[in-house]
Amino acid sequence: MKTVTIAGQQVPQTAALAPMASVADTSYRLLCRKHGACMTTGELVSAKGLCYGSKGSAELCRITPEERPMGLQLFGSEPEFMEEAVRRILPFQPDFIDLNMGCPVPKVVNQGAGSALMKTPELAETLMKAVVRAADGACPVTVKMRIGWDEQHINAVDFAKRMEAAGAAAITVHARTRTQFYSGRADWNQIAAVKQAVQVPVIGNGDITCGADAVRMYAETGCDLVMVGRASYGNPWIFEEIACALAGEPFAAPAIPARLQEMLLHIRMILERSEKSEQLAMREARKHALWYLRGYPGAAAFRARSATLNSYAEAEALVQDYLHHAGRREAP
Ligand SMILES: Cc1cc2nc3c(=O)[nH]c(=O)nc-3n(C[C@H](O)[C@H](O)[C@H](O)COP(=O)(O)O)c2cc1C
Structure with missing residues (x-):
């Protein structure tokens, strides 16, 4: 099986589990790893929450060995809080720290965080630099972004280049705009365009529902890894299905x-x-x-x-x- 190195982790080039707040918790991640997810990311954690000592935020940072390679994901919009949050997150020994620049929910966007950062690329760059500086080589920093705020403002390529220049070790592209939330089709052409534009690994995400979709995303976008979210609901076997499809082997769905x-x-x-x-x-x-x-x-x-x-x-x-x-x- 082919492998790929993402943010310092050598993993089988199959499929990663997407971060999903209130869904992909420890139990979920463990099950998906058991069924072949090649890496995982925790639910988004508020940088401010961590800085203010929120017990809930700290609990979201717990990692068990079987979930690794696993990243912890931070959201926020203020560099000072992000830097302090990194210092607080490092003791949990994440394999990488991921910056959330894709969350569409108003509670996050209204703070200028999550996908709102697609509208403020300079601030996004400042945040990435601050986090990379605070991580100080202790672990790589990655980003998960969308392709733009809305259809009139698609800026995935420029945004990804900025992230790379600011020190991102890998870039996940959820190929939707913020205004699409989770509906409408993901535009995989934008994943391909980002892959062409940057040197760091690109992880493609959005609308993979079966093994054949994963094969097609690799082929159509040239991405380094694919990431699966909702298709794993009640179906951790999706990762085995994808591994079989990539190996050209038949997949026997469990009875x-x-x-x-x-x-x-x-x-x-x-x-x-x-x-x-x-x-x-x-x-x-x-x-x-x-x-x-x-x-x-x-x-x-x-x-x-x-x-x-x-x-x-x-x-x-x-x-x-x-x-x-x-x-x-x-x-x-
Ligand atoms: C319930 C739910 C929670 C999510 N939580 C997060 C999150 O915490 N961080 C993040 O970056 N993306 C989050 N996402 C987005 C997913 O990681 C992924 O980008 C999106 O679902 C598209 O992939 P899919 O079509 O394979 O589901 C969430 C999505 C869902 C449905």
């Missing part, structure tokens, strides 16, 4: 019972890691259960049940009932 066992494992991992009561932690697990149950024949009623799960025992019962129901459907 429903195996998928549901993995769902139960995922729920156990969430419960084991949570400091909340089982009932509260199950609220976080529900969306994952729903995702694992997507697309199964006759599963609509079971999906509805996943939205009310209050305990692990209820999740186990749901799986038993579904398998019983599916078995009956298949019986002659």
Whole structure:
């Protein structure tokens, strides 16, 4: 299998897991790594939150060995806070620090952070320089950007060049504008244009839903690595599928019972890691259960049940009932 070096980490040239706040937490990242994600990035962390000693922000920086190579992602818009946040994040020993210049949510954008930085490339450059300086060679700094603020202001190439000049060791391009949020098509031509324009590795992101999409993104953009977000919902096997597609090998999708066992494992991992009561932690697990149950024949009623799960025992019962129901459907 081919390998590629991204921000000092030599990894199989398959697919990385995208950072996803409130979704790709420790349990999720561990499962995706187990199924072949070649690297991971943590959920975005507020630089200010870290500087003010927020417990929640610090918790987002915890890394377990099996998640590595793993980057920690910072967002902010003030160089002093970013520098101090780097000093606070380094003890967690991230394999790289990623700067978020793509988040579209108003809470982040209204602070001039996330994708708002696509509108202020000089400030983005200042932030990158400040973070690289503060990291002081202890770990590489990368950036995750969009292709522009809106369709009238596509500035991916100029922006990426600035990031490279300011010291970015790799550049992830989520090929949408801010105003697209997560809808509309990702414009992979912009990933190709960035790849042509910079020397550092380029990671392509947006709209990979299957192995064939990953093969096509590599071929059409020349990117060094691809990154997958939403297609991994309830489907950590997407990384195995991509590895098979790249190797030209057939991929045998796991059967429903195996998928549901993995769902139960995922729920156990969430419960084991949570400091909340089982009932509260199950609220976080529900969306994952729903995702694992997507697309199964006759599963609509079971999906509805996943939205009310209050305990692990209820999740186990749901799986038993579904398998019983599916078995009956298949019986002659
Ligand atoms: C629920 C959710 C949370 C996200 N959180 C982050 C984040 O914390 N940092 C970040 O850089 N991007 C975040 N993203 C964007 C993804 O990393 C990725 O760029 C986007 O989903 C496009 O890739 P996809 O089409 O493979 O899903 C998030 C996306 C989703 C759907």
